[in-house]
Amino acid sequence: MVLNERHLQLLKHIKSYSCIKRYHGLLPQREAAFYDDTLISELQKLGLVEEGRICSSCGNSLVGYKVSKKAEEELENVYLDIKDNDWDSFCVLDVDVHDCLDKEHIRALMDIYHLSKVTQFCGIAPKRLLSNSYESDVINVLLDVGFINKISLKGSSVKYRSGFVLSTKASRLLQQLGYMR
Numbered sequence: 001m002v003l004n005e006r007h008l009q010l011l012k013h014i015k016s017y018s019c020i021k022r023y024h025g026l027l028p029q030r031e032a033a034f035y036d037d038t039l040i041s042e043l044q045k046l047g048l049v050e051e052g053r054i055c056s057s058c059g060n061s062l063v064g065y066k067v068s069k070k071a072e073e074e075l076e077n078v079y080l081d082i083k084d085n086d087w088d089s090f091c092v093l094d095v096d097v098h099d100c101l102d103k104e105h106i107r108a109l110m111d112i113y114h115l116s117k118v119t120q121f122c123g124i125a126p127k128r129l130l131s132n133s134y135e136s137d138v139i140n141v142l143l144d145v146g147f148i149n150k151i152s153l154k155g156s157s158v159k160y161r162s163g164f165v166l167s168t169k170a171s172r173l174l175q176q177l178g179y180m181r
Contacts, residue, residue: 015067026052026064108134124151124163
């Protein structure tokens with residue numbers, strides 16, 4: 001079977017969650033609900049995607065997906081090395097910032113970065129604060145293009161339950177533009 005654009009998009013989405021420690025490198029099943037179930041099952045049958053489950057001490061379990069070793073090996077066979085830093089160059093299209101994003105988008109990315117560093121916000125930029133500061137179109141564009149990920153937190157000590165975090169793609173863009181180290 002030949003992988004099409006939808007397969008590659010799902011693989012990129014799954015791989016983008018590999019560095020989110022909260023999810024232990026898994027794309028949560030609820031986030032994968034945006035994709036067709038047959039698409040995920042096709043990749044699982046090919047052995048390119050593995051399903052995982054993280055069980056916590058409180059009894060919750062997180063079901064999710066990750067890119068398998070076979071997927072990395074198969075893509076290496078076609079001269080596409082997706083390990084570590086090379087994955088970023090495979091995933092990210094080198095877009096001109098002016099074509100895709102304007103100053104408002106860059107400001108939103110910077111605000112998300114700085115808000116996620118505030119301890120009180122539990123590592124996320126709260127959705128409520130961002131919705132007061134930016135039009136919904138700005139946030140939706142950043143979500144659609146893959147610059148931010150939506151996060152929902154649960155717990156008795158959590159004040160801000162939903163928000164956003166930067167993807168590795170956005171972090172690298174801000175580093176290239178000199179807005180962060």
